[in-house]
């Protein structure tokens with residue numbers, strides 16, 4: 001019970017507010033402007049423009065490095081169930097594993113990868129050994145923005161030059177084990193990129209002359225309300241994922257050196273200083289009698305990363321290329337995945353067990369096509385992937401297209417199912433239907449089962 005309050009007045013206020021909300025929802029009234037959120041500006045990270053430019057070459061997103069290596073875990077270690085252990089040691093040594101595929105290597109692949117050893121007397125026997133069982137082919141990167149390869153070279157060199165009794169040891173490795181012994185990696189950057197193209201033709205490393213970078217741009221409420229035409233400007237950037245958060249427009253802008261480029265277009269953050277440069281956007285779009293600048297841009301690539309992760313968090317989904325499509329259209333489908341902007345966080349080729357197929361399709365148990373579906377899904381290797389992107393679950397479903405390829409051809413002719421599906425059962429790809437399913441499937445396919 002509330003005492004000492006003007007109940008009729010409170011009732012009136014609440015009723016008025018509800019009425020107002022209804023009018024806003026019906027589009028009859030505009031919402032009153034809310035107090036502006038002030039974002040930390042460049043001052044929070046006192047870095048010069050030069051430094052920002054300097055840092056900008058570590059292309060965004062997510063501090064990925066430009067150099068990748070291909071590593072091979074040999075059949076004896078795979079047979080002995082040591083793959084996870086070796087992968088963990090690679091990670092503990094500061095490397096990141098971008099992809100992992102279990103494969104039977106062909107003689108050609110072995111001879112190409114180990115070309116540097118071809119003069120060794122027992123090379124043919126070694127090739128036969130490598131063909132004796134499945135290997136794990138890894139894409140390895142260094143986590144920080146530094147080159148992955150030199151560290152492998154260092155390890156290799158140290159290993160070769162050291163006394164035989166004193167192999168280099170990394171923490172956690174047995175005396176006779178070095179990373180070089182555990183997982184073969186090529187010696188040079190040139191070899192690395194050649195092998196990457198050879199083993200993972202569709203793995204996109206973003207190695208361009210002008211690496212693409214992203215930055216966050218914010219158009220503050222007052223300007224947004226007054227100058228909507230300003231948005232035309234963003235055609236000069238590749239403005240992705242426009243999102244309205246109340247009355248503020250938040251954009252992820254993409255181009256080479258996006259952070260420093262956007263900052264230089266904005267001009268100084270202090271309006272008085274900006275006005276000295278009338279070409280600057282902050283000067284052009286200053287609002288009379290409003291002392292705050294109307295446009296925000298990330299100060300540095302690392303600030304951009306933090307801000308973008310906050311406003312556009314990356315999502316993961318579970319995706320699978322079904323057995324018949326994996327056999328016939330794998331490369332084309334992987335290409336479409338890349339072109340749609342997904343990063344492939346994990347990938348492996350594996351034939352589903354009945355248990356796995358039943359797990360992925362448990363909602364369909366009892367349906368007339370269930371048995372046929374499980375049989376179909378277990379008939380050969382599938383390509384199993386974790387895909388990352390903003391809004392990944394929905395985006396992947398959109399890229400897959402409708403379940404039935406006949407419908408897909410009509411409504412989404414560019415979708416994977418329109419282009420590569422055979423029929424409603426054999427429809428090329430699978431994707432989780434929501435984030436919870438995706439998490440469970442990822443755990444099921446790459447967590448517990450991998451550890452077995």
Ligand SMILES: Nc1ncnc2c1ncn2[C@@H]1O[C@H](COP(=O)(O)OP(=O)(O)OP(=O)(O)O)[C@@H](O)[C@H]1O
Pocket residue numbers: 361364369373402403424425426427429430431432433
């Ligand atoms: N009527 C049907 N006849 C035969 N197979 C079917 C039929 N309906 C669905 N399927 C199979 O079952 C799978 C799961 O069906 P669901 O309705 O969940 O489709 P989806 O969500 O588009 O596909 P997925 O779950 O594979 O991503 C389909 O991908 C397809 O292989």
